[in-house]
Amino acid sequence: MSPSHLSAAPHSENGSVAAASLPSAAAQLVERLGTGRATIGVVGLGYVGLPLAVECADQGFETLGIDLDADRVGQLNAGENYLDDLEDETVRRLVDDDRLKGTTDFDRAADVDVFFVCVPTPVTDTNEPDTSYIQSAAESIAESLRPGQLIVLRSTTYPSTTEEVVQPILAEAAEAQGLELGEDYFLAHSPERIDPGNEEYTTANTPVVVGGATETGTQVAVRALEAIVNEVHAVANPKVAEMEKLLENIFRSVNIALVNELAQLCERIGDVSMWEVVQAAATKPFGYMPFYPGPGLGGHCIPIDPHYLSWLARKHDFETSFITLSARINEQMPFYVVESVVEEIARRPVALPEAEVLVLGVAFKRNVDDTRHAPAATIIRLLREKGIGAVRYHDPHVEAFQAPGRDGGAAVDVPPVDLTPEVLRRHDAAVIVTDHDAFDPHFIAEHARSIVDTRNALEAVTDPGLREKITLLGSS
Ligand SMILES: NC(=O)c1ccc[n+]([C@@H]2O[C@H](COP(=O)([O-])OP(=O)(O)OC[C@H]3O[C@@H](n4cnc5c(N)ncnc54)[C@H](O)[C@@H]3O)[C@@H](O)[C@H]2O)c1
Numbered sequence: 001m002s003p004s005h006l007s008a009a010p011h012s013e014n015g016s017v018a019a020a021s022l023p024s025a026a027a028q029l030v031e032r033l034g035t036g037r038a039t040i041g042v043v044g045l046g047y048v049g050l051p052l053a054v055e056c057a058d059q060g061f062e063t064l065g066i067d068l069d070a071d072r073v074g075q076l077n078a079g080e081n082y083l084d085d086l087e088d089e090t091v092r093r094l095v096d097d098d099r100l101k102g103t104t105d106f107d108r109a110a111d112v113d114v115f116f117v118c119v120p121t122p123v124t125d126t127n128e129p130d131t132s133y134i135q136s137a138a139e140s141i142a143e144s145l146r147p148g149q150l151i152v153l154r155s156t157t158y159p160s161t162t163e164e165v166v167q168p169i170l171a172e173a174a175e176a177q178g179l180e181l182g183e184d185y186f187l188a189h190s191p192e193r194i195d196p197g198n199e200e201y202t203t204a205n206t207p208v209v210v211g212g213a214t215e216t217g218t219q220v221a222v223r224a225l226e227a228i229v230n231e232v233h234a235v236a237n238p239k240v241a242e243m244e245k246l247l248e249n250i251f252r253s254v255n256i257a258l259v260n261e262l263a264q265l266c267e268r269i270g271d272v273s274m275w276e277v278v279q280a281a282a283t284k285p286f287g288y289m290p291f292y293p294g295p296g297l298g299g300h301c302i303p304i305d306p307h308y309l310s311w312l313a314r315k316h317d318f319e320t321s322f323i324t325l326s327a328r329i330n331e332q333m334p335f336y337v338v339e340s341v342v343e344e345i346a347r348r349p350v351a352l353p354e355a356e357v358l359v360l361g362v363a364f365k366r367n368v369d370d371t372r373h374a375p376a377a378t379i380i381r382l383l384r385e386k387g388i389g390a391v392r393y394h395d396p397h398v399e400a401f402q403a404p405g406r407d408g409g410a411a412v413d414v415p416p417v418d419l420t421p422e423v424l425r426r427h428d429a430a431v432i433v434t435d436h437d438a439f440d441p442h443f444i445a446e447h448a449r450s451i452v453d454t455r456n457a458l459e460a461v462t463d464p465g466l467r468e469k470i471t472l473l474g475s476s
Pocket of ligand 1: 043044045046047048049066067068069072118119120121133136137154155156157192193194195196300301
């Protein structure tokens with residue numbers, strides 16, 4: 001995998017071909033990749049781009065990280081890691097060794113052989129794809145496009161973005177120089193699969209998919225990715241790669257919606273816990289994969305990406321019913337959780353304006369610091385709209401947190417608190433929104449007055465006296 005293990009020697013597997021049979025610009029690029037002399041440019045140094053840049057540099061490539069955010073670039077150039085998943089020591093070593101550098105401009109873009117574009121793909125207020133970051137990155141790359149460059153889009157997006165948004169921008173610049181796609185420069189889509197917080201699967205050992213805009217584009221992109229990732233699967237074109245990523249995310253969204261709906265049914269049926277049901281079903285060694293209920297979806301991908309496909313489907317007069325239905329069920333979960341919290345408080349001798357609620361975990365998933373689209377924000381907004389006197393939070397990964405104001409008002413700070421016996425006792429209810437490993441189930445169960453557990457984080461607590469204090473989502 002390291003450049004020293006690669007060579008420009010003939011290689012016929014998985015879309016790679018003998019360098020000799022490639023157009024000369026492609027053959028030279030493959031040779032530069034094989035000998036470790038290629039310069040890699042990673043555009044966008046966020047949750048996706050920084051780990052990728054670190055992996056490229058760690059494999060021996062000179063790596064240039066380009067990000068418009070001067071704070072991120074400043075931190076990187078000071079050798080400071082700003083992501084939980086990366087080792088501080090690795091980032092410092094690569095920066096000190098001059099293998100990894102950050103920059104806020106594209107001045108050195110002509111030095112780059114392979115660009116990996118990892119910029120955000122949000123949705124607009126009306127849930128339409130916002131490809132402006134991709135366009136802007138492509139325009140910056142196009143300004144100094146030269147023969148022998150490969151551009152790989154890694155952002156998640158709707159099928160046809162690579163060929164209909166990125167390709168025309170590059171083609172305009174190429175035309176002025178007489179460069180031809182697939183002969184002189186190359187374009188591909190390879191969706192990112194990183195799973196922040198996952199210690200087992202990282203950039204290097206998570207297989208990736210790639211589809212080039214031309215056959216040669218696929219071949220050189222396979223070689224570029226093989227230099228940093230163990231397993232590369234080539235597909236027919238960028239659209240297949242774009243679509244498969246959306247399938248992965250929609251698959252999760254649909255299955256989580258299914259268990260969220262059934263969790264609500266279990267509460268009505270009584271004497272049946274959805275958690276036990278899923279664990280039991282998971283004993284089947286084939287044809288089933290466990291998904292668990294929760295307080296709603298968060299992060300930059302699963303709540304957002306399906307909208308990209310719905311939008312494209314509408315353009316083709318097609319309705320993606322699974323996406324719409326699962327989004328509706330998942331987006332309703334924070335409301336369901338808040339009802340449980342209010343019911344909990346109603347059992348106590350306290351009126352809502354005097355009630356105090358502690359939210360445990362505001363990151364969108366366990367053991368990460370990412371709060372983008374976290375269900376905790378909606379839960380806190382709804383608790384405030386219900387008139388709860390005070391809502392505070394504790395999250396060992398998140399120092400500061402804001403939630404939207406009441407009735408659409410501006411975002412307001414949510415006060416953070418330490419997790420002490422006094423703090424737990426002071427609040428009328430604690431609601432576990434994120435099941436960080438740092439949370440001690442027995443400590444929480446012992447000191448809290450009542451707990452709404454949306455993640456089965458307190459499963460280890462079996463003492464009947466303590467269990468009485470716990471309301472578990474999907475169980476009654
Ligand atoms: N976060 C994840 O777990 C994850 C997983 C798989 C795929 N993705 C996808 O990867 C893409 C990036 O996600 P992320 O979480 O890393 O986003 P992020 O917001 O953490 O990072 C994106 C970075 O791009 C920078 N940027 C924006 N426009 C730029 C430009 N024109 N030039 C240079 N830099 C620019 C931003 O300043 C930011 O630092 C998205 O499409 C996302 O859907 C994310």
